Amino acid sequence: MTHQYPALTAEQKKELSDIALRIVAPGKGILAADESVGHMAKRLNQIGVENTEENRRLYRQILFSADSRVKKCIGGVIFFHETMYQKADDGTPFVQMIKDKGIVVGIKVDKGVVPLAGTDGETTTQGLDGLSERCAQYKKDGADFAKWRCVLKISDNTPSALAIMENANVLARYASICQQNGIVPIVEPEILPDGDHDLKRCQYVTEKVLAAVYKALSDHHVYLEGTLLKPNMVTPGHSCPTKYSPEEIAMATVTALRRTVPPAVPGVTFLSGGQSEEEASINLNAINTCPLMRPWALTFSYGRALQASALSAWRGQRDNATAATEEFVKRAEVNGLAALGKYEGSGDDSGAAGQSLYVANHAY
Amino acid sequence: SLGTMGNRLQRINVENTEENRRAFREILFSSDASINQSIGGVILFHETLYQKDSSGKPFPALIKEKGIVVGIKLDKGTAPLAGTNGETTIQGLDGLAERCAQYKKDGVDFGKWRAVLKITSTTPSQLAIQENANTLARYASICQQHGLVPIVEPEILPDGDHDLQRCQYVTEKVLAAVYKALNDHHVYLEGTLLKPNMVTAGHSCPKKYTPQDVAVATVTTLLRTVPAAVPGICFLSGGQSEEEASVNLNAMNQSPLPKPWKLTFSYGRALQASALAAWVGKSENKKAAQEAFRKRAQINSLACRGQYVVSGKADTAATQSLFTASYTY
Numbered sequence: 001m002t003h004q005y006p007a008l009t010a011e012q013k014k015e016l017s018d019i020a021l022r023i024v025a026p027g028k029g030i031l032a033a034d035e036s037v038g039h040m041a042k043r044l045n046q047i048g049v050e051n052t053e054e055n056r057r058l059y060r061q062i063l064f065s066a067d068s069r070v071k072k073c074i075g076g077v078i079f080f081h082e083t084m085y086q087k088a089d090d091g092t093p094f095v096q097m098i099k100d101k102g103i104v105v106g107i108k109v110d111k112g113v114v115p116l117a118g119t120d121g122e123t124t125t126q127g128l129d130g131l132s133e134r135c136a137q138y139k140k141d142g143a144d145f146a147k148w149r150c151v152l153k154i155s156d157n158t159p160s161a162l163a164i165m166e167n168a169n170v171l172a173r174y175a176s177i178c179q180q181n182g183i184v185p186i187v188e189p190e191i192l193p194d195g196d197h198d199l200k201r202c203q204y205v206t207e208k209v210l211a212a213v214y215k216a217l218s219d220h221h222v223y224l225e226g227t228l229l230k231p232n233m234v235t236p237g238h239s240c241p242t243k244y245s246p247e248e249i250a251m252a253t254v255t256a257l258r259r260t261v262p263p264a265v266p267g268v269t270f271l272s273g274g275q276s277e278e279e280a281s282i283n284l285n286a287i288n289t290c291p292l293m294r295p296w297a298l299t300f301s302y303g304r305a306l307q308a309s310a311l312s313a314w315r316g317q318r319d320n321a322t323a324a325t326e327e328f329v330k331r332a333e334v335n336g337l338a339a340l341g342k343y344e345g346s347g348d349d350s351g352a353a354g355q356s357l358y359v360a361n362h363a364y
Numbered sequence: 365s366l367g368t369m370g371n372r373l374q375r376i377n378v379e380n381t382e383e384n385r386r387a388f389r390e391i392l393f394s395s396d397a398s399i400n401q402s403i404g405g406v407i408l409f410h411e412t413l414y415q416k417d418s419s420g421k422p423f424p425a426l427i428k429e430k431g432i433v434v435g436i437k438l439d440k441g442t443a444p445l446a447g448t449n450g451e452t453t454i455q456g457l458d459g460l461a462e463r464c465a466q467y468k469k470d471g472v473d474f475g476k477w478r479a480v481l482k483i484t485s486t487t488p489s490q491l492a493i494q495e496n497a498n499t500l501a502r503y504a505s506i507c508q509q510h511g512l513v514p515i516v517e518p519e520i521l522p523d524g525d526h527d528l529q530r531c532q533y534v535t536e537k538v539l540a541a542v543y544k545a546l547n548d549h550h551v552y553l554e555g556t557l558l559k560p561n562m563v564t565a566g567h568s569c570p571k572k573y574t575p576q577d578v579a580v581a582t583v584t585t586l587l588r589t590v591p592a593a594v595p596g597i598c599f600l601s602g603g604q605s606e607e608e609a610s611v612n613l614n615a616m617n618q619s620p621l622p623k624p625w626k627l628t629f630s631y632g633r634a635l636q637a638s639a640l641a642a643w644v645g646k647s648e649n650k651k652a653a654q655e656a657f658r659k660r661a662q663i664n665s666l667a668c669r670g671q672y673v674v675s676g677k678a679d680t681a682a683t684q685s686l687f688t689a690s691y692t693y
Binding site: 003004207208211212214215218219224225255258259260261262263264293294295 | 485529530533536537540541543544547548553584587588589590591592593622624
């Protein structure tokens with residue numbers, strides 16, 4: 001270990017750091033629109049829409065046609081591979097529509113979970129093969145950041161040491177390869193909310209997992225200033241009988257991060273993990289008003305929690321497109337405020353915004 | 365330790381007796397109470413904890429009545445790691461729990477444990493990093509069980525001709541390993557302090573760097589490895605002169621880089637050199653020695669806030685290099 005063989009030049013580091021800072025600029029977060037084909041099936045099913053390529057295109061068009069109001073609250077959009085190469089009705093490539101709004105384009109690059117033999121149903125994530133070549137191509141095609149999701153779960157025997165170590169390692173390999181190709185890696189070690197464990201248990205596990213992730217990133221010589229973290233918030237399990245306030249969730253989450261995430265990381269973009277749209281915004285706001293010192297940006301990278309109302313409003317009807325886009329813009333603005341600790345809550349828990357978006361054992 | 369005091373006293377031609385060691389520490393600890401504006405803690409050696417001033421007051425009491433926290437060095441020195449290029453680990457874990465409990469009763473509230481690593485073409489090795497990180501974590505865990513705050517000190521020696529970048533690289537790897545070990549051992553970070561080396565070039569590196577270079581390299585390293593939950597980082601002076609140590613600390617606190625932890629000092633030589641030189645073993649020099657100590661303490665206090673205005677007129681003792689090759693205590 002004695003000598004450094006620099007992985008990146010000063011120019012490469014600057015490019016990565018600049019991209020990361022643009023994505024998490026104050027008041028901005030990420031729209032995770034990278035649902036795979038199989039995952040979109042579930043979403044479209046819920047609103048009675050057939051899962052065709054055209055419907056997926058129409059749906060993403062609704063999101064990407066949002067007007068300039070989203071410029072101040074969306075710093076990045078994560079695409080799925082298919083979507084990177086789709087166009088709007090008028091022939092404008094989606095990638096260009098996003099870039100024209102000054103928003104950074106990202107791409108999901110993992111290839112889903114695979115089982116870890118000899119464990120209690122635990123997994124690692126595949127996608128490293130040919131990843132360098134894929135990153136180089138995506139960079140040419142307009143992507144400046146990527147996302148890779150690892151999944152861990154809490155039960156009596158999990159996460160195991162193997163699952164933690166293996167997922168941390170694969171995240172670090174992915175991150176290293178991305179940076180070699182000018183792509184900012186978003187590192188996502190999701191600990192699922194499934195289970196009846198309490199807030200403390202989730203905090204303990206999250207601290208162990210994040211410590212392992214950052215040790216692996218150090219071992220793999222990853223440039224932290226050119227990365228982002230996409231963790232779960234620290235919450236009780238979904239079937240935990242004890243209820244906790246947003247402030248308790250905020251304290252547990254920020255404490256866990258303060259103990260594990262080096263201040264050099266420019267931003268933490270939380271996943272929404274089954275929380276309702278309103279919950280995800282309220283919790284993010286509490287996190288940003290928490291009295292503990294927070295050296296990184298704390299913002300959102302929401303999929304479901306940004307899109308639920310828009311999907312409901314659309315229901316596959318072209319006539320509803322404008323109304324649907326408006327629902328998305330509304331949630332985006334709310335979360336932009338939450339990222340600044342300035343969201344006061346809607347007081348309206350009915351409708352799509354309050355509905356729990358929890359899907360059991362969410363595997364993508 | 366006794367051996368180190370031997371070196372220090374020899375420099376000023378004073379015999380290394382228990383009474384001389386006691387007399388010098390008394391000079392420091394009987395400073396006016398206002399020293400508590402600059403000094404938050406004092407680390408003692410075992411012998412010193414049980415010594416008294418000329419009026420019979422135990423040193424811990426003398427220190428505590430000024431509102432300063434008493435600490436104790438807990439390690440028992442280095443031991444070689446077989447199969448390495450002269451690398452070491454640290455002993456002192458045996459019976460550490462009982463020792464901590466006793467020290468706590470005797471007025472101590474924090475501990476210190478120094479691990480040592482060195483930079484050469486083949487070191488520090490993976491084993492040295494991992495073994496020293498692990499012993500530091502065991503020590504920290506045991507301390508906390510007994511109400512003592514552990515100061516974690518993974519010193520990377522300044523010996524060698526390596527440049528600033530090399531030191532930065534090694535320091536980042538070492539600190540990453542230390543914090544992983546602390547996490548593995550379930551240590552409560554908010555109840556610890558870190559005592560690292562500043563990131564500097566090796567002592568015989570031909571290239572010279574400015575205090576700003578040192579500041580940026582050091583703070584960048586810490587930002588990449590030390591969680592914000594750690595309340596404070598107190599640098600060791602590692603052979604820097606009194607003035608160098610103050611100027612570098614000041615540059616760090618003036619740096620525009622974010623600093624989520626306090627950046628302060630835990631200086632031995634760099635706080636005492638002038639006082640020793642003023643004392644030279646004569647009791648009539650007590651006031652002069654105390655004044656020299658008070659001055660350095662105040663300068664470092666200003667440096668902690670980035671407010672030290674360098675006069676450019678540092679006296680000889682302050683600028684004299686305190687570097688001792690391969691400093692093992």
